[in-house]
Amino acid sequence: MRLQNNLKGLATALIVFFSMLGFAQQPYKRTLKLMGSRFDITVVASDAVKGNEYIDNAVAEIIRIEKLISSWDENSQTSAINKNAGIKPVKVDLELFSLIERAIGISKLTDGAFDISYASMDRIWHFDGSMTVMPPENKIKASVAKVGFQNIVLDKVNTTVFLKLEGMKIGFGAIGKGYAADKAKALLIEKGVVSGIINASGDMNTWGKQPDGTAWKVAITNPMNKNKVFALLPITNGAVVTSGNYEKYVNFNGKRYTHIIDPRTGYPSSGIISVTVFAPKAELADALATSVFVMGKEAGLDRINQLPKIECIIIDDKGNIIKSNNIEIDKL
DSSP: OHHHHHHHHHHHHHHHHHIIIIISOEEEEEEEEETTEEEEEEEEESSHHHHHHHHHHHHHHHHHHHHHHOSSOTTSHHHHHHHTTTTOOEEOOHHHHHHHHHHHHHHHHTTTSSOGGGGGSOOOOOOSSOOOSOOOHHHHHHHTTTOOGGGEEEETTTTEEEESSTTOOOOOTTTHHHHHHHHHHHHHHHTTOOOEEEEETTEEEEESOOTTSOOEEEEEEETTEEEEEEEEEEESSEEEEEEEOSSSEEEETTEEEESOBOTTTSOBOOSEEEEEEEESSHHHHHHHHHHHHHHOHHHHHHHHHTSTTOEEEEEETTOOEEEOTTOOOOBO
16 A cells, blocks of 8 residues: 555656646647648647647648649649549549538538639639729629539549539639648547647637637637737637638729629629638638628528527628627627
C-alpha cells in the first residue's frame, strides 16, 4: 500500500513538473495561402513540434483536396469532367462523386439557388468599376443557357459524372474551401488533436475548446464598416461562414447589384449585404450562405428555419439585422 501511495505521489509530482516545463496544451497557429485564399490554421498541442506537425498534416490534406476539385488544374478529375462535357461520362474517385452528389442535393434543397454548374456562366458582369451600363436582357438570359444541375448525370454503380451539354462546366468555388476545412478538421481529430480552428477566408471550422476551457469565439464583421465587429459568438464544435458583398457591387438606376449571381436567371443578387450561416459542417454552411443571398431575405430565412441545426444572420442593404429562429446575438 505504501509503495502504491509513493508511486501515486511521484506520478502527481511528475505531472506538475512537466506542466511547469511547458508541456501544457497551448495553441499553435500558421497563416498561409492555399486554394488561392488565406487560411489560418490553429491547433492545440502539447509542444511546438507536435503543433507544427499537425498543421503540416492539415496543409497536406487541403492541397490534396485542391488537386481533386480544382477546375484550374488541367490534370484534375474536375477538369476531365469539364473537358468531356457533351461527349462522354468520366470515371472519378468516390470522394469527388459524393461531393458532387451532395452539391446536387443542396441545389434541390435551394430550388437551384446553389448550383455547381454556375461555372458554365458567361462572364458578362464586371465588378471592378469598368461597367457603365447594364448588359442587355438577351445577353443576361444567354449567359446561363448552359447552367443547370439537372444536366449533371451521375452513375453511382460506375462512379461516373457526365455533363449533358457541350461547353458545360462545374466548379467548387462556393463549396470547395468549406469542404477542405471539413476534411482537414476530420483528419486532425483522427490524429488526436483535441481542439482547433480552421479559418478558410471566412469559412470557420472549430472543435473542442481553447486551453483555458472557454469556447472559440467567432467575430461577425459589421458590413457597414468592415474594420469593426458587431457581434462575437461562441462556437464549440461546428462551422460558421460569412459571405459579404460590401466590396464587389455595381449601381444601376438606383439599385445595387452584387457579385453573387443567381445561376437560374443570370442577374446579380440584391437586397442583402451579408449572410452568416452556422452549421455542423463548413461545406454546408458555405453553400447555404451563397444560396440565401440568391433567394433573398424572406425565402432564404424561411428555408433556413426549416433545416435542423442550421442558423443564420442576415444584414440587408439598409443595415437591418434579421436572424433565424433559434439564435441569440450579444452585440458588442
